[in-house]
Amino acid sequence: MEAVYRLYLHPLSKFPGPRSAALSRQWQAKIVDMGFPEREYEKLHKVFGTKALRIAPNQLHISDSSLYKVIYSQANPFPKEKAFYDSFESHHTVFSETDAQLHKQRRKLLNPLFSKGGVNKMEPLILEKMEETKSKVERISKAGPINVSAAFRCMTVDIISEFSFGTSIGLINEHPNAFESRYLDALTLASGVPYLRYYSTVQRLVAKCIPLSVAGNFNPMLRQTKNMVKIILNSYDQYTRRTTQSSLPVIFDFLQSLPADQQKAEAINMFIAGSDTTAFTLTTALFHILQLPEVKKTLVECLDEEFGKAETIPSLLQLEQVKYLRACINEALRLGMAVPGILPRIVPKRAQPFIVDGKVAPPGTLVGISAYTMNTDPQVWGPDAKSFNPARWLGPNAKELEAYMCTFSKGARQCIGINVAYAELTITLAHFFHYFKMELKSKEFRARDRFNQEVETSGVWVDFKLRQHS
Numbered sequence: 328m329e330a331v332y333r334l335y336l337h338p339l340s341k342f343p344g345p346r347s348a349a350l351s352r353q354w355q356a357k358i359v360d361m362g363f364p365e366r367e368y369e370k371l372h373k374v375f376g377t378k379a380l381r382i383a384p385n386q387l388h389i390s391d392s393s394l395y396k397v398i399y400s401q402a403n404p405f406p407k408e409k410a411f412y413d414s415f416e417s418h419h420t421v422f423s424e425t426d427a428q429l430h431k432q433r434r435k436l437l438n439p440l441f442s443k444g445g446v447n448k449m450e451p452l453i454l455e456k457m458e459e460t461k462s463k464v465e466r467i468s469k470a471g472p473i474n475v476s477a478a479f480r481c482m483t484v485d486i487i488s489e490f491s492f493g494t495s496i497g498l499i500n501e502h503p504n505a506f507e508s509r510y511l512d513a514l515t516l517a518s519g520v521p522y523l524r525y526y527s528t529v530q531r532l533v534a535k536c537i538p539l540s541v542a543g544n545f546n547p548m549l550r551q552t553k554n555m556v557k558i559i560l561n562s563y564d565q566y567t568r569r570t571t572q573s574s575l576p577v578i579f580d581f582l583q584s585l586p587a588d589q590q591k592a593e594a595i596n597m598f599i600a601g602s603d604t605t606a607f608t609l610t611t612a613l614f615h616i617l618q619l620p621e622v623k624k625t626l627v628e629c630l631d632e633e634f635g636k637a638e639t640i641p642s643l644l645q646l647e648q649v650k651y652l653r654a655c656i657n658e659a660l661r662l663g664m665a666v667p668g669i670l671p672r673i674v675p676k677r678a679q680p681f682i683v684d685g686k687v688a689p690p691g692t693l694v695g696i697s698a699y700t701m702n703t704d705p706q707v708w709g710p711d712a713k714s715f716n717p718a719r720w721l722g723p724n725a726k727e728l729e730a731y732m733c734t735f736s737k738g739a740r741q742c743i744g745i746n747v748a749y750a751e752l753t754i755t756l757a758h759f760f761h762y763f764k765m766e767l768k769s770k771e772f773r774a775r776d777r778f779n780q781e782v783e784t785s786g787v788w789v790d791f792k793l794r795q796h797s
């Protein structure tokens with residue numbers, strides 16, 4: 328009976344899509360499990376000739392980019408889907424809050440820390456951690472290529488942990504001769520499992536029956552996740568017992584009006600949102616630039632000029648003016664989107680119906696447009712939409728293009744860490760391309776979408792030699 332309803336009578340029955348998707352969420356779970364659902368949805372949009380593909384009994388995957396501003400708007404965005412964001416178990420944090428008013432209040436508390444001025448204060452911290460990473464790369468690269476994905480993950484974890492709660496976890500130098508850390512797998516688990524749990528009934532059930540505190544006693548990876556959370560919680564205790572003000576602002580400074588458990592949840596959440604995302608973009612940047620000799624040459628020449636002008640090293644502000652560096656960063660963000668998939672939203676009850684592909688999607692329908700759809704739309708980016716081409720950011724319509732790049736999402740729920748991410752990307756890429764001669768050793772770059780993209784364990788390997796500067 329339910330099957331007949333979903334196929335023929337359901338309000339979404341007029342939207343095309345695979346029959347199994349209309350019948351149950353199992354189809355979508357299978358697609359997610361394949362590793363990169365956006366590519367499958369892209370094919371199916373073509374097969375069914377639609378801009379609104381039914382991918383679950385109550386869900387549409389939309390490819391009409393003109394609707395992005397409606398769904399993810401600044402003034403009146405469609406609300407986040409509670410079940411999806413609850414699966415991250417960071418209830419009521421700025422990321423997971425589904426109530427618009429409560430979200431606004433929380434975001435207001437955090438905005439000063441993440442403003443351009445706030446983030447500029449982080450420059451010494453980013454430089455310090457980048458230098459630590461660079462020195463280690465220089466030392467261990469004599470023994471062979473380095474997995475840059477792991478190196479950048481260690482670096483971004485150390486930056487964000489210090490930024491979020493005032494204590495660096497210390498992954499860069501955890502292992503003396505490699506970028507290896509027992510916490511990297513734990514981080515993968517912490518950031519990817521909620522997504523899988525949302526789609527898999529079995530995982531959901533296991534998580535419900537066996538809390539992390541118990542499961543951690545049996546599974547080594549879960550034990551590390553538990554330990555990682557413990558470090559964060561200890562850092563909060565250290566923060567409350569501190570006798571002097573730390574030189575850099577930390578997240579807790581801005582959350583004093585909240586109960587302790589909410590401050591801790593926000594710090595854990597920030598730590599997960601802010602580490603692998605930037606590391607993935609840095610890895611993407613290296614992977615593409617090192618394959619394109621002309622791009623690499625132009626970038627290095629521009630950077631050499633900027634470093635040559637500076638008395639010691641160029642500041643973040645100076646590096647931000649290097650147009651070709653900015654173009655490479657934007658292109659790495661566009662193609663290397665760390666969060667490529669749909670961010671699920673619910674169609675609200677409003678005076679104007681929500682019309683997509685000429686049909687009404689009724690209130691309560693789950694909808695979303697992915698960064699993948701927006702960032703690779705040939706109508707916007709041209710026939711080379713899937714190629715790495717920094718020059719596209721140097722033309723007269725570059726500002727216009729920014730409106731279509733949705734790597735950080737848009738509107739009221741867009742990423743709060745944009746300035747942090749740009750600062751890390753700018754400083755790291757500038758120093759790495761100025762100081763090192765790099766050669767890509769990996770032939771391919773395999774990643775899976777688990778809400779955040781994860782580089783597969785095979786990694787991305789690069790040979791490093793120090794460049795000679797006169």
Ligand code: HEM
Nearest residue numbers: 421422600601604605665666670735736742743744747748
């Ligand atoms: C290249 C790096 C990054 C990318 C691509 C990225 C991407 C995103 C995206 C797509 C969202 C929207 C998620 C949703 O609606 O479900 C988001 C939200 C968020 N991001 Fe980022 N992010 C990055 C770096 C960071 C950093 C460095 C931080 C913190 C230091 C951070 C913290 C957050 C937070 C707290 C939210 C929730 C914002 C809200 O709902 O108000 N992100 N990010």
